[in-house]
Amino acid sequence: VPAFCHPRMVVKQIHSKEKSEGDGAIMRRSIIGGPELKNLDPFLLLDYGSVSPPAGFPDHPHRGFETVTYMLQGAFADQDFAGHKGTIRAGDLQWMTVGRGIVHSEMPATRGTNEVLQLWVNLSAANKMIEPSYQELQEKDVVKVEKDGLRVSVIAGDCLGIKSPIYTRTPTMYLDVIMQPGAVFHQPIPEGWNAFAYILEGTPTFGTVITPAISAHLTVQLGPGDGISMWNKSDSVSRFVLIGGQPLNEPVVQHGPFVMNTWEEIKQAIYDFQHAQNGFEKAASWRSDPVT
Numbered sequence: 001v002p003a004f005c006h007p008r009m010v011v012k013q014i015h016s017k018e019k020s021e022g023d024g025a026i027m028r029r030s031i032i033g034g035p036e037l038k039n040l041d042p043f044l045l046l047d048y049g050s051v052s053p054p055a056g057f058p059d060h061p062h063r064g065f066e067t068v069t070y071m072l073q074g075a076f077a078d079q080d081f082a083g084h085k086g087t088i089r090a091g092d093l094q095w096m097t098v099g100r101g102i103v104h105s106e107m108p109a110t111r112g113t114n115e116v117l118q119l120w121v122n123l124s125a126a127n128k129m130i131e132p133s134y135q136e137l138q139e140k141d142v143v144k145v146e147k148d149g150l151r152v153s154v155i156a157g158d159c160l161g162i163k164s165p166i167y168t169r170t171p172t173m174y175l176d177v178i179m180q181p182g183a184v185f186h187q188p189i190p191e192g193w194n195a196f197a198y199i200l201e202g203t204p205t206f207g208t209v210i211t212p213a214i215s216a217h218l219t220v221q222l223g224p225g226d227g228i229s230m231w232n233k234s235d236s237v238s239r240f241v242l243i244g245g246q247p248l249n250e251p252v253v254q255h256g257p258f259v260m261n262t263w264e265e266i267k268q269a270i271y272d273f274q275h276a277q278n279g280f281e282k283a284a285s286w287r288s289d290p291v292t
């Protein structure tokens with residue numbers, strides 16, 4: 001008996017190229033509104049970074065969306081212009097609803113390799129100018145499902161009956177999936193949602209068609225359907241993040257770290273930031289402290 005009425009299939013596989021971002025951080029940008037992957041609404045980008053000091057992401061603004069920072073290894077220190085400070089360690093999650101504006105810095109907090117995934121989730125027009133807020137979970141509080149060679153960290157949404165406590169204004173599913181050799185995993189994804197996977201290690205198989213060996217740092221876009229079946233037919237561990245979200249179907253105008261619906265609103269965001277007003281008041285005098 002097939003697991004789903006309309007199993008989703010792989011429709012596109014894109015290798016992410018390395019590019020520098022912020023201050024010397026070498027990143028692999030997996031999805032951007034670029035020509036290759038336009039229709040992944042509500043997602044704006046997924047960045048994989050392997051960052052060592054002195055590189056990092058010094059003081060910079062955001063407006064109009066959410067940043068989801070998930071640490072894979074090492075740690076990052078973040079500080080914002082409202083005095084919010086924290087250290088995000090391996091397995092920790094920071095879901096930052098930027099809304100009307102945040103100025104912050106995100107710097108590696110250990111001398112070694114600090115591996116980070118950052119997803120940008122767009123906000124609806126109605127939510128773009130809401131007050132900023134954070135939802136932060138330590139690794140021990142990220143809900144996990146272990147079953148038959150499967151270990152899923154439920155970052156957002158629910159999996160095998162286990163629900164994340166994270167409130168997602170834009171309905172989102174975000175799973176960190178580790179599959180031992182021979183494991184199988186069937187995950188429902190609501191019809192109409194856009195969905196993709198980003199492979200971190202191994203060669204997992206997605207969909208009923210045996211896709212070619214899939215390698216690390218590959219984005220796999222999934223087509224329409226009500227769920228995805230995955231196997232690990234190899235003899236080594238597979239790890240990937242599986243991400244899906246309900247499209248907003250609104251115009252997207254992005255200028256760096258500002259994402260609004262019209263150019264007018266982008267000009268306003270730039271003006272507000274430069275004149276420390278309309279949500280950027282605290283940007284007037286704030287500078288981040290050096291990370292020890």
Ligand SMILES: Nc1ccc(F)c(C(=O)c2c[nH]c3ncc(Cl)cc23)c1F
Binds near residue numbers: 021047049058106118
């Ligand atoms: N200057 C500038 C301009 C635009 C940015 F988006 C950023 C930025 O913060 C990041 C872009 N990818 C990322 N991945 C992980 C982390 Cl922790 C941060 C970022 C930045 F710094």
Ligand SMILES: [Fe+3]
Binds near residue numbers: 057
């Ligand atoms: Fe940032």
